[in-house]
Amino acid sequence: MTPLIARIDETFRNSEAETASETEKAFFSNMMSSAQGYVTILLIVAGVVTLCIVFIAANTASMSVRERMGELAIMKALGFRWRTLFATLVVEAALLSTLAGAAGVLLSIGATNALRSITAGAGGAGPMNAFFVSNAVLVQTLFIAFFIGIVSGAFPAFGASRKPVAQTLREVF
Amino acid sequence: MALPLSYSLRSLFARRLRTSLTVSVIALVVIAVSLILSLASSLRRTLVSSGDPRNLIVMRKGSDNDGNSQLTLQSLQDIRFFDGIARTPAGDPRLSPELVIQPFFTPKSGGRENVLVRGVEPVALSVHDGVKIAEGRMFVPSSGEAVVGRGVAGRYVGAQLGDALEFGRQRWKVVGILESGGSSFESEVWVDARELANDAKRVMPFSSFRLRVADGADMEALARRIGDDPRHALEAKLETDYYAEQAEATTQIYVLVVFVALFAGLGAMLGATNTLYAAVQARVSEIGTLRALGFSRGAILTSFLVESLITAALGFALGGAIAIALAAAISAALGGISWQAETFSTNVIQLRVGPSDLVAAFALSLAIGVLGGYFPARRAAKLRPIEALRKA
Numbered sequence: 001m002t003p004l005i006a007r008i009d010e011t012f013r014n015s016e017a018e019t020a021s022e023t024e025k026a027f028f029s030n031m032m033s034s035a036q037g038y039v040t041i042l043l044i045v046a047g048v049v050t051l052c053i054v055f056i057a058a059n060t061a062s063m064s065v066r067e068r069m070g071e072l073a074i075m076k077a078l079g080f081r082w083r084t085l086f087a088t089l090v091v092e093a094a095l096l097s098t099l100a101g102a103a104g105v106l107l108s109i110g111a112t113n114a115l116r117s118i119t120a121g122a123g124g125a126g127p128m129n130a131f132f133v134s135n136a137v138l139v140q141t142l143f144i145a146f147f148i149g150i151v152s153g154a155f156p157a158f159g160a161s162r163k164p165v166a167q168t169l170r171e172v173f
Numbered sequence: 174m175a176l177p178l179s180y181s182l183r184s185l186f187a188r189r190l191r192t193s194l195t196v197s198v199i200a201l202v203v204i205a206v207s208l209i210l211s212l213a214s215s216l217r218r219t220l221v222s223s224g225d226p227r228n229l230i231v232m233r234k235g236s237d238n239d240g241n242s243q244l245t246l247q248s249l250q251d252i253r254f255f256d257g258i259a260r261t262p263a264g265d266p267r268l269s270p271e272l273v274i275q276p277f278f279t280p281k282s283g284g285r286e287n288v289l290v291r292g293v294e295p296v297a298l299s300v301h302d303g304v305k306i307a308e309g310r311m312f313v314p315s316s317g318e319a320v321v322g323r324g325v326a327g328r329y330v331g332a333q334l335g336d337a338l339e340f341g342r343q344r345w346k347v348v349g350i351l352e353s354g355g356s357s358f359e360s361e362v363w364v365d366a367r368e369l370a371n372d373a374k375r376v377m378p379f380s381s382f383r384l385r386v387a388d389g390a391d392m393e394a395l396a397r398r399i400g401d402d403p404r405h406a407l408e409a410k411l412e413t414d415y416y417a418e419q420a421e422a423t424t425q426i427y428v429l430v431v432f433v434a435l436f437a438g439l440g441a442m443l444g445a446t447n448t449l450y451a452a453v454q455a456r457v458s459e460i461g462t463l464r465a466l467g468f469s470r471g472a473i474l475t476s477f478l479v480e481s482l483i484t485a486a487l488g489f490a491l492g493g494a495i496a497i498a499l500a501a502a503i504s505a506a507l508g509g510i511s512w513q514a515e516t517f518s519t520n521v522i523q524l525r526v527g528p529s530d531l532v533a534a535f536a537l538s539l540a541i542g543v544l545g546g547y548f549p550a551r552r553a554a555k556l557r558p559i560e561a562l563r564k565a
Contacts, residue, residue: 016374030284036511037507037509037511040510041510044499048201049433051201052198052437052441053440056443059198059444
């Protein structure tokens with residue numbers, strides 16, 4: 001393809017209308033690179049939203065830990081180590097969060113499919129009607145969801161599993 | 174009797190960790206929403222402020238922007254002396270024939286962007302009287318000189334005062350910087366119209382005419398007369414309408430805003446609900462006592478709602494302040510946000526969180542406060558005093 005590009009441009013050199021040929025792929029990737037500022041803002045917003053969700057998930061996790069104070073105290077009294085309890089709580093949060101992430105990914109696949117079928121008829125939309133959830137994005141989102149679960153579960157779980165048994169039991173009963 | 178405001182305030186301070194968590198969540202939602210809103214409003218402000226309500230733009234019939242309009246020299250001669258066009262002190266019509274092309278420029282951060290180069294005649298400054306030469310001087314026609322907008326100077330390679338700017342078939346010496354109060358002319362390069370037409374080898378020399386309507390003249394009538402002229406297929410519209418149409422691209426940003434506001438807002442609402450439920454749970458005996466003292470259900474409902482609203486207001490204040498600083502920082506770091514319109518010309522916009530963005534974010538945080546606070550507040554109000562006291 002490169003010799004062809006060179007030949008086209010050579011043909012029109014110093015003519016009334018000089019040409020600058022490139023592949024369609026290069027053209028669109030250049031178009032997108034000019035949207036860099038826009039993408040920066042979207043990334044910042046996505047980061048902010050993720051942080052926001054970490055807080056909300058941490059809040060929810062701490063509510064559920066609080067509800068199970070008695071249960072945890074009894075398990076500790078039975079001889080489970082705090083590390084085991086901590087791990088259980090964190091794994092639980094991570095599992096829940098990853099499942100929720102999977103549900104979210106499925107929804108977004110549905111949404112992008114719908115978007116594509118709507119814009120399919122409209123010509124000239126270029127890369128705009130090619131929104132789809134790639135495998136890389138899918139894996140990334142699941143990882144983000146997993147980490148949200150770990151981070152948000154860790155704080156309340158740490159507090160709860162380190163609390164002395166006697167104090168917890170006294171508080172609950 | 175209503176519970177005093179200080180009661181709600183103090184109960185917030187009694188649970189610092191939870192309150193600050195909720196405040197942070199609402200603040201984050203406010204940041205996200207106002208940043209996206211500011212993107213749309215900054216673009217809109219840039220474009221809308223470019224139009225002057227006393228100006229008309231004339232293009233070829235059917236063109237929706239001056240980039241795809243072509244006009245002949247003959248049409249300029251024919252409409253130039255129409256009645257109703259303002260005159261300069263020297264008696265020349267304040268009508269500016271302009272040619273636009275959109276060559277590639279290289280941003281300092283790499284890549285390439287189409288920048289709008291406008292070929293003008295000296296009369297242009299009397300039609301676009303918001304445009305001022307802030308540094309240096311105006312170009313001298315036919316001498317390979319250019320003046321660049323403030324936004325262009327900050328963003329592209331070779332666009333500083335004294336640099337040689339490369340586009341088309343020649344190099345242009347940058348002799349001046351123009352400013353126009355943040356409008357889209359600051360994202361343009363201005364050169365001599367004839368020189369540009371020659372360089373771009375355009376057969377038809379002009380893209381559009383901008384003209385100033387004389388004081389007291391009927392704009393509509395003048396626009397109709399230009400549009401109805403049977404010799405040329407022209408169309409004249411208000412410059413303000415023209416730029417408002419260009420700003421319609423912002424609608425797609427608003428779709429994004431709605432999505433983020435809906436999902437993040439819903440999350441924040443659930444967070445606020447959680448926090449307040451916990452607060453109600455922890456204060457059952459206190460509420461029982463208040464009821465026993467004779468405070469009505471309404472008073473307790475109001476008090477909890479007020480607590481939630483204060484949380485939301487704090488979140489808004491924190492988030493709004495951060496968003497304003499963040500927008501300014503992003504804008505400074507990137508040398509302005511580039512926005513490539515469908516017309517291929519790039520607008521370098523200064524990102525700024527405006528009053529309307531803050532009002533929208535405030536409304537959202539109030540909604541989060543009310544909706545998130547209502548159910549826990551209702552539960553608190555519904556507690557029966559005897560049971561509440563017995564539980565304690």
